[in-house]
Amino acid sequence: MTSRYREVYAGWQKNPEAFWAEAARDIDWTTPPDQIFDAKAGVYGRWFPDAQCNVCWNAVDRHVAEGRGAQDAIIYDSPLADAKARFTYAQLLDEVSTLAAVLQDMGVGKGDRVIVYMPMIPEALFAMLACARIGAVHSVVFGGFAAKELATRIDDATPKAVLTASCGIEPGRLVTYKPLLDEAISLASAKPESVLLLQRPQVVASMIEGRDHDWAQAMQSARDAGRRAYCVTLNATDPLYILYTSGTTGIPKGVVRDNGGHMVALKWTMENLYGIKPGEVFWAASDVGWVVGHSYIVYAPLLHGATTVVYEGKPVGTPDAGAFWRMIEEYKIAALFTAPTAFRAIKKEDPNAEHIKRYDLKSLRTLFLAGERADPDTVQWAERILGVPVIDHWWQTETGWCIVGNPVGLGMLPVKHGSPTVPMPGYDVQIVDEAAHPVPDGKMGSIVIKLPLPPGALPTLWRNDERMHESYLAEFPGFYKTADAGFRDEDGYLYIMGRTDDIINVAGHRLSTGGMEEVLASHPDVAECAVIGIKDALKGEQPCGFAVLKSGVMRDPAIIEKELVSLVRDKIGPVAAFKIAVTVARLPKTRSGKILRGTMKKIADGDEWTAPATIDDPAILDEIRDSLKAKGV
Numbered sequence: 001m002t003s004r005y006r007e008v009y010a011g012w013q014k015n016p017e018a019f020w021a022e023a024a025r026d027i028d029w030t031t032p033p034d035q036i037f038d039a040k041a042g043v044y045g046r047w048f049p050d051a052q053c054n055v056c057w058n059a060v061d062r063h064v065a066e067g068r069g070a071q072d073a074i075i076y077d078s079p080l081a082d083a084k085a086r087f088t089y090a091q092l093l094d095e096v097s098t099l100a101a102v103l104q105d106m107g108v109g110k111g112d113r114v115i116v117y118m119p120m121i122p123e124a125l126f127a128m129l130a131c132a133r134i135g136a137v138h139s140v141v142f143g144g145f146a147a148k149e150l151a152t153r154i155d156d157a158t159p160k161a162v163l164t165a166s167c168g169i170e171p172g173r174l175v176t177y178k179p180l181l182d183e184a185i186s187l188a189s190a191k192p193e194s195v196l197l198l199q200r201p202q203v204v205a206s207m208i209e210g211r212d213h214d215w216a217q218a219m220q221s222a223r224d225a226g227r228r229a230y231c232v233t234l235n236a237t238d239p240l241y242i243l244y245t246s247g248t249t250g251i252p253k254g255v256v257r258d259n260g261g262h263m264v265a266l267k268w269t270m271e272n273l274y275g276i277k278p279g280e281v282f283w284a285a286s287d288v289g290w291v292v293g294h295s296y297i298v299y300a301p302l303l304h305g306a307t308t309v310v311y312e313g314k315p316v317g318t319p320d321a322g323a324f325w326r327m328i329e330e331y332k333i334a335a336l337f338t339a340p341t342a343f344r345a346i347k348k349e350d351p352n353a354e355h356i357k358r359y360d361l362k363s364l365r366t367l368f369l370a371g372e373r374a375d376p377d378t379v380q381w382a383e384r385i386l387g388v389p390v391i392d393h394w395w396q397t398e399t400g401w402c403i404v405g406n407p408v409g410l411g412m413l414p415v416k417h418g419s420p421t422v423p424m425p426g427y428d429v430q431i432v433d434e435a436a437h438p439v440p441d442g443k444m445g446s447i448v449i450k451l452p453l454p455p456g457a458l459p460t461l462w463r464n465d466e467r468m469h470e471s472y473l474a475e476f477p478g479f480y481k482t483a484d485a486g487f488r489d490e491d492g493y494l495y496i497m498g499r500t501d502d503i504i505n506v507a508g509h510r511l512s513t514g515g516m517e518e519v520l521a522s523h524p525d526v527a528e529c530a531v532i533g534i535k536d537a538l539k540g541e542q543p544c545g546f547a548v549l550k551s552g553v554m555r556d557p558a559i560i561e562k563e564l565v566s567l568v569r570d571k572i573g574p575v576a577a578f579k580i581a582v583t584v585a586r587l588p589k590t591r592s593g594k595i596l597r598g599t600m601k602k603i604a605d606g607d608e609w610t611a612p613a614t615i616d617d618p619a620i621l622d623e624i625r626d627s628l629k630a631k632g633v
């Protein structure tokens with residue numbers, strides 16, 4: 001099939017408002033949009049400023065009303081809990097409307113924030129949808145974060161309630177959420193009024209009288225009383241959720257998503273980008289704590305009337321490297337979406353893909369990869385073992401959906417390994433130099449997007465228009481700064497090569513080295529420090545910390561290094577995967593005092609490096625190399 005991409009993209013370029021007005025017809029509005037875009041509203045304009053809607057209606061009730069009640073909405077599969085379950089759209093409606101009534105009984109209403117701190121279980125989706133139903137703004141916090149990170153988010157979002165479970169399950173250990181939550185609430189200045197706690201069979205958590213409510217009991221009472229909440233009417237521009245993501249400091253950015261634009265964009269992608277029909281099974285093997293989970297475990301597949309999959313397991317070790325293939329066969333999955341690191345993990349365990357021979361994967365049409373750069377080796381390996389197209393696509397928490405991809409539904413363009421292909425309608429992507437001038441094809445530059453961003457992308461940061469402006473809009477006036485660098489080739493294909501800030505990508509998880517530096521600097525023996533991301537064959541990158549000790553510190557550096565590793569785990573969480581701390585005598589700096597992180601990274605990665613002309617003392621670079629060698633890096 002020849003691709004309709006160029007025609008569709010040109011159509012969007014010619015008249016963006018007409019394009020999004022047409023896409024908006026697929027949504028059930030309480031008040032359909034008259035005005036498509038208001039350039040004067042918000043930080044850079046707002047989509048569908050006069051429309052009204054409810055996301056939960058479109059993701060749940062609408063499908064029941066249209067005859068999909070008996071179709072599976074959610075398939076839950078947990079090798080870690082040894083549990084499986086299915087929820088039809090009718091059952092989902094019952095769960096979500098009852099839970100929404102429970103939230104109302106707890107005093108939660110339109111505009112109130114609710115933190116969802118939960119593992120990969122269907123109740124996490126019920127929680128998000130219940131908030132959407134009554135206009136509460138959810139903020140899901142990933143389970144791998146420590147209490148302090150949770151506290152920071154509680155203080156920024158000031159939630160009325162927190163929804164949690166007694167535990168998450170990681171291979172070989174239970175993650176007890178409740179003590180982490182209790183600690184976070186005691187650290188936070190903003191105290192939520194109530195906590196709704198789901199007791200899982202693996203761990204029974206203690207409850208605080210007056211504040212904590214038992215999930216099962218509250219649901220039962222609501223059912224006994226015949227309580228169900230109906231969908232409230234919201235402005236398309238009202239916030240649906242806040243999702244915190246790493247910024248360049250320890251304070252995460254609260255990315256805001258709206259109700260209307262978000263629905264329009266995500267619904268458009270299901271058919272046109274992912275090539276999925278309502279009723280098919282779509283599996284995003286991520287976590288609801290990340291943007292991929294928000295958009296493609298929860299909202300997009302449900303808005304589309306597809307079946308989504310909640311998998312509480314890993315690509316390897318639960319029980320083996322055939323886990324993904326078992327899932328595809330068992331649930332007749334049409335498209336799988338995951339991070340390249342998951343495939344690197346499978347390849348490492350089972351390089352000849354022996355496990356795949358045990359399964360029938362004929363339902364699978366496409367594999368989508370995102371979250372980090374898809375290295376050509378991994379893409380080629382996945383193509384070979386699966387025999388289906390492997391589509392890399394690039395996006396960010398901020399955009400909420402794909403910026404550059406290969407639109408399977410419009411007809412695939414030829415794949416070029418190492419490139420996520422071409423900009424999606426909505427995105428005018430340009431490569432510029434420091435003065436914001438376009439650079440020629442083939443030349444690296446900063447990747448920017450001409451404003452306005454499309455529907456679905458962040459309108460602002462939570463209660464912080466100023467940080468939104470400073471972080472994304474100030475440096476290149478008229479453009480959104482992606483903070484990624486890359487180039488475009490002569491066919492218009494984009495190549496995304498890495499970040500221009502101090503964000504690193506570890507196993508598809510976005511982390512701030514600045515945040516880790518703040519933690520290392522808080523150690524009483526540390527005078528100064530630097531954290532860089534270094535190459536890792538499995539996770540893409542891993543953090544590596546350098547610390548200069550205060551003069552007069554006589555303690556064994558090896559002990560201090562161990563303390564630094566535990567400090568990052570305690571303060572940020574296991575997800576930081578911070579395992580290497582090296583004490584050094586000095587850090588390499590320019591004469592103006594800037595730490596030469598880029599050169600240190602080249603040394604650690606074994607890449608060619610030369611001492612920059614501005615370096616204060618070149619001998620320090622040799623010291624760094626020797627310290628890394630002594631550490632076995």
Ligand code: COA
Binds near residue numbers: 143171507577
């Ligand atoms: N709750 C608590 N802890 C968690 C967690 C969660 N939800 N998720 C991960 N962790 C912990 C892990 O147990 C691990 O702890 P450890 O140091 O005690 O071993 C640590 O955080 C680091 O996790 P991770 O970097 O994911 O490494 P891993 O060794 O557990 O797994 C992969 C490696 C490649 C299998 C895994 O990262 C993976 O499946 N990635 C898929 C990509 C993905 O989901 N990306 C999200 C965006 S699309």
Ligand code: AMP
Binds near residue numbers: 371393508
């Ligand atoms: P997150 O906000 O967690 O989704 O991380 C976004 C960042 O991950 C981007 O800014 C990129 O640096 C990186 N990233 C995500 N997807 C890709 C991809 N397909 N190719 C290259 N980098 C990617």
